[in-house]
Amino acid sequence: METGQQELRVFVFPLMAAGHLLPAVDIAKLLANQDARVSIIVTPGNAAEVQKTTHLFSPPIEILVIDWPYPVAERRDHMSQLTSENEHLDFLISTADLRPSFEQMVKLRRPAAMITDMFYPWTADVAEENGALRLVFHGINFFSLCLKDKLLHNSISEINGDRFVVPGIPHKIELERSQIFDPTKARPDFVELLERMKEAERRSFGTVVNSFYELEPEYADHYTEIIGRTAFHVGPVFLRGGERGGEDKITSWLDSKPAGSVLYVCFGSLSRFTNAQLREIAIGLESSGHPFVWVVREDYEVAEKEVKSGKGVIVRGWAPQLVILNHRAVGGFLTHCGWNSSLESIAAGVPVVTWPMFADQFFNERLLVDVLKIGLQVGVTKYTLREEERELVKAEEIAAAVGRLMGLGEEAEERRRRTRGLREAARRAVEEGGSSRKDLGRLVRAISSRQSAVFHM
Structure with missing residues (x-):
């Protein structure tokens, strides 16, 4: 100076x-x-x-x-x-x-x-x-x-x-x-x-x-x-x-999974669900057939009994999201489309299933799905902070969206290619x-x- x-x-x-x-x-x-x-x-x-x-x-x-x-x-x-x-x-x-x-x-x-x-x-x-x-x-x-x-x-x-x-x-x-x-x-x-x-x-x-x-x-x-x-x-x-957050015991579980096989599920710190919707999410994730990490609020009464095959892990409270998204085992993200989560997924090269609820989340969904073409939507249509006012997304709809995101085929591979390209562009931007x-x-x-x-x- x-x-x-x-x-x-x-x-x-x-x-x-x-x-x-x-x-x-x-x-x-x-x-x-x-x-x-x-x-x-x-x-x-x-x-x-x-x-x-x-x-x-x-x-x-x-x-x-x-x-x-x-x-x-x-x-x-x-x-x-x-x-x-x-x-x-x-x-x-x-x-x-x-x-x-x-x-x-x-x-x-x-x-x-x-x-x-x-x-x-x-x-x-x-x-x-x-x-x-x-x-x-x-x-x-x-x-x-x-x-x-x-x-x-x-x-x-x-x-x-x-x-x-x-x-x-x-x-x-x-x-x-x-x-x-x-x-x-x-x-x-x-x-x-x-x-x-x-x-x-x-x-x-x-x-x-x-x-x-x-x-x-x-x-x-x-x-x-x-x-x-x-x-x-x-x-x-x-x-x-x-970097925010460090290593966590969940990473040892991820280490045991094949590359790109795990779905990460997190809806942010402000989103809330009814118990009925939580049950549908649990059943849908379980029936999708893909291993998953699901982060939930500490006050949720999630029906862990619905997650019984050993394919999924439920994390209560905080999770090291950046660490998880950048782990080689993670191949998809079911997200509320908050911008932090969306950008972290882009920078990690992970495509998304979108489940917006309020604020800018429906706008972000359109960016991810229509403009960037790295996501697909679960199908929600109502902006509201009140969980009791939202339409119930059924387990079969969740499982179908996860299957399309994590599956094989040209559509899924094209999303992965696009997301990998954006990941590299993100890193070049800050260099x-x-x-x-x-x-x-x-x-x-x-x-x-x-x-x-x-x-x-």
């Missing part, structure tokens, strides 16, 4: 949900590797876990614990601890109470830039008031950002028919009306939050995206050139942000001279320019 030059200081402020928190921490690591002085803002219940993955950096990544009376009083400051739709919405809306503590941190440390979650629209005001750049982190890809721009902020009444083609995007993408968020049926305070998010994003400097250009070039261009937003694609962030490495440098230069301008005022 040159004499008289200030440290490049950046705040990273993620939402306390796995799909947002984990990649945001990896982005913080990428910036720290570029000699930025990075502070990650977390709530008390998440500080220790984040510290475990960041303490080896030099200079160290700073962990700032923010005061948030509402959830901390109940020791529920991570979305995976919540069980109902209203609890999720209350959680998101209450994050506005974080503003006073965050403002104090900004005034004390004066960051040049802040990468803050989309659910914190008020950080746009804080950034403007303190001369900092605000960059938005959505936790989704360019494809979903483009579809969201077309659909989620418009009235669903403008859509004609139960099935429609999304207008004005590079591919012909069809969706069911039931597969997208309907603001007319949502809580008014949540709809108001969405509007504030949209307005704050317009005022922000740009968007940091956990994707790579070669994966979705038409949509990266559409987002920047047609929608007109500045964006930095820096992913897959876990490939250079540091020296790769598209994501270049965009990370572009991001650092933009932040440096802002800090230099403020420093010399």
